[in-house]
Amino acid sequence: MIYWVAILTEACIFAIMALGLNVVWGMSGDFDLGYYGYVALSTYLTIVLTVGQPLAPVKYILGNNLPYVVAVAIAVIITVLVATVVGMVALRGLRAIYFALTTLGAVSVLYVVVQTYTPLFNGFNGVAGLVDPMGNALGIDYNQYRYFLLGLCAAVLLVVAVLTSRLSRSPFGRLLRAVRDDEDAVAAFGRSVYKTKLKAYLLGAVLAAIAGGLFAAFLGAFNPSAWAPQEVLTLYAGVLVGGRGNIKGVIAGVLVVYIGFVELTRSLPEIAGHPEFAPALRQVLIGLLIILFLRFRPQGLIPERLSVDKGPSAGAGSADTSYRRTGLAALAGKAGRLRLTKASGGVR
């Protein structure tokens, strides 16, 4: 029972991350490979802001004894500041693959620095000691606390889901999708593509950081073996399988990918003498899942829906149209256009 409570809690946290990624990639169209770095940074910060001073030989920065909620708030602010710097570099004039590479570079730097520079977050051994935050204050014992945390994560997920689906249907959501489809045309109609993308990027970082704060409470400890930049691919799998741009779809996708693949593959029979086989197979299966969905159902399980105008003078037969977006084409679209522009530039 407790096992499933833990899995559901983790799924809620990953769903919050995926909803943030859905703003950045699903709506705004930016293939951010550094996204998981914001989750990790916020997880580290939440822990070092709550567990007090380190005892030698353990070393880490800050070491405050702040209440958990305050610590998460500060972690969110710092994470967003870092995302602002990365976003200002990566979103200004860098398109598609160049943006992706820049964010991958940023998260790789973070990963290596966290691993090797021990005074930051105690290097490879990581930080630990966050035990059931808010549990004492609220008078919740160890067993009840698992349920409390699940409830908290589910509640945060609900709020995030409601807010992001509002955003998705709002004029800002429409503008993000327009930027995703054709950013030059958006600029031609008076909107700053850079500012629009940066706003979405920072909102994504806020959600990543909130998820990181919850992750800290869930795990209690964090070190470089608990995360790696490529974790983001599993998040992409969730968004893609569920339905890029669709809030319900993204949550469904996370359930499928995390519970279906990550958790159920744990119960695969172990091959004697090859303990690393099952985890490796899991990665292979997730990769396969991404490829199969891109090929056969790029719109995901629950596709993105067009906004439907129900106002007066609605035309006949203008029923709700769900439609197919070719995922690969959507991924390649911007790069393709860039190539075209370049080719014509030289000849004139």
Add this chain to the structure above:
Amino acid sequence: MSTLSIPAEQRSSALDVRGLCISFGGVRAVDQCSFVVPEATAVGLIGPNGAGKSTAIDLISGFKAPDSGTVVFRGQELIGMKPHDISKLGVVRTFQSPREWASLSVLDNVLIGMRGFERETMLGGLFRTGRQRRAEQEARQEGRELLEDFGLTKLKNDPAGSLSGGQKRLLEFARIAAAHPSLVILDEPMGGVNPVLGERIGKAVRSLIGQGSSVVVVEHNLRFIEDYCDLVVVMDQGAVIAEGPYDSLRDNPRVVAAYLGDVEYA
């Protein structure tokens, strides 16, 4: 409507292009290009392939930065400004292909064409403020009326990417009309357009003029230029070689040599 009663050449200038130059590698794509677009006037920008017309448009609209030269729109220097800031001044351009936002509905395309950027704040979207909702409802009503004007009402909830080529052109003009622009720069609006639709596009150009906008049209279809443009600017090898009303250019030997001579007259 006093502007329209003055002959095109004597109207005050909306856009003043002076000495634009840009080189790509060793090629001078635009070379000392200068011309004037009067207020409430349609100017056709013609010339053989490679004359630098599209590059000139990119320079005027801020999508490319020139090596030298000035572009003044209603007293405001545009060189050095970002494309979206130029657009905010009321200068709206199109591209050679319609460039609709394919995954958005037809009505949503028109709504992004509209100004009123304060509707689009992120916090307003997250918390669904009353003010934003009211502004959005008004915008939707205007959008529906525009789609009615362009005969796209039945398609308003369809993804724009699913429209035919001609319908995409109409949507492009609905989008422009939604922006209430002061200057419209059209890059080959007749590309892939049948004659019936061409007339409709011509009328859309004239209706922009009627509302006091100026229009620059880059177009290879000379019949369209003759029918709907007040003045013509002819470019060749990056420079302007002639300008004036269409009829005055028919017998201009430089124009004939550069362009009319080797193009089939449609």
